[in-house]
Amino acid sequence: MTGTNQSVTVRPLGAGDDQAVRGLLADSWSEAAVAAHGVVYDATQLPGFIAEVRDQLAGLLTYHTDGDEWEIVTLDATVAGRGVGTALLRTAEEAARRAGASRLWLITTNENVHAIRFYQRRGFDLVAVHRDAVTRARAELKPSIPVEVDGIPLRHELEFERQLT
Numbered sequence: 001m002t003g004t005n006q007s008v009t010v011r012p013l014g015a016g017d018d019q020a021v022r023g024l025l026a027d028s029w030s031e032a033a034v035a036a037h038g039v040v041y042d043a044t045q046l047p048g049f050i051a052e053v054r055d056q057l058a059g060l061l062t063y064h065t066d067g068d069e070w071e072i073v074t075l076d077a078t079v080a081g082r083g084v085g086t087a088l089l090r091t092a093e094e095a096a097r098r099a100g101a102s103r104l105w106l107i108t109t110n111e112n113v114h115a116i117r118f119y120q121r122r123g124f125d126l127v128a129v130h131r132d133a134v135t136r137a138r139a140e141l142k143p144s145i146p147v148e149v150d151g152i153p154l155r156h157e158l159e160f161e162r163q164l165t
Contacts, residue, residue, distance in 0.1 A: 008058060008083050010091040013048045020050070020057045028076040035142040036073065036107040037133065037157065043074050049091050051077070051084045059084040061092050070096040072106040089122060097164050105161035109134055111152035119160045128159040 013021065025032045025043050032044045043062045051059035059077040063070050072092060077084035096104050106124075108115040120126070135155050138145040146154055 007053050008051050008087040009053075010049050010051045010087050013050055013060075013062075017050055018044065021048075021060060024057060024060050024076060024078065025074065027078075029074070031144065033142060034073055035137040035145065036071075037130065037159075038137070038141070040141050041073050046073055048074075049088055049095075051088050053079065053082060053084070058082070059088050061088040063092060063096075065099075065101070068100060068102045070099070070101045070104050072104065075106070085118060086122065093162065093164070102163065102165045103161055104164055105159060107157045107159055109154055110156040110158060111149045111154050113152075116158065124160040124162050126158060127161050130157040130159065131155075133157040 021044055022032065029043070032042050034041045034043050041062075041064060046062040046064055048060060048062035050057065051061075058079055060074060061072060061076075062074045063072050065071075070092070072089075075085055075088060077088070093104055105127075106119070107130075108119065110129075116126075132155055134145060134157060138147075148154055
């Protein structure tokens with residue numbers, strides 16, 4: 001399960017990746033706990049893929065499976081514009097297809113305009129807006145969720161999917 005995109009190499013997470021995963025999650029999310037659709041995931045405990053450029057950590061994708069659906073829980077690239085996120089996404093989709101998944105989906109938030117654009121340009125469809133889901137998660141699950149980012153109130157979850165069958 002490896003894929004390459006230009007100089008990006010993607011491989012499954014391994015036991016020796018724990019420290020790198022924790023560091024990347026701390027840099028990207030400030031902690032390993034990720035709240036989405038009323039669930040808090042410990043992203044360090046999820047399966048996933050690591051991207052490397054010249055043998056250096058360049059990105060991480062973690063996912064959760066439920067039946068024939070694969071949910072992307074985190075997708076982070078340390079370098080923008082090098083194809084890291086695209087390579088991780090492509091590798092996850094290929095793995096999900098091989099596993100017989102019917103749907104690959106994810107949650108992002110209303111202020112994350114970069115992610116909204118990224119997923120739509122890669123063929124994901126916006127299928128639901130979960131109004132005030134982030135507001136509820138902040139109150140009930142994870143108080144550390146910011147109230148706003150770049151002046152945009154952080155309130156809603158946006159659900160994107162790609163049908164695989």
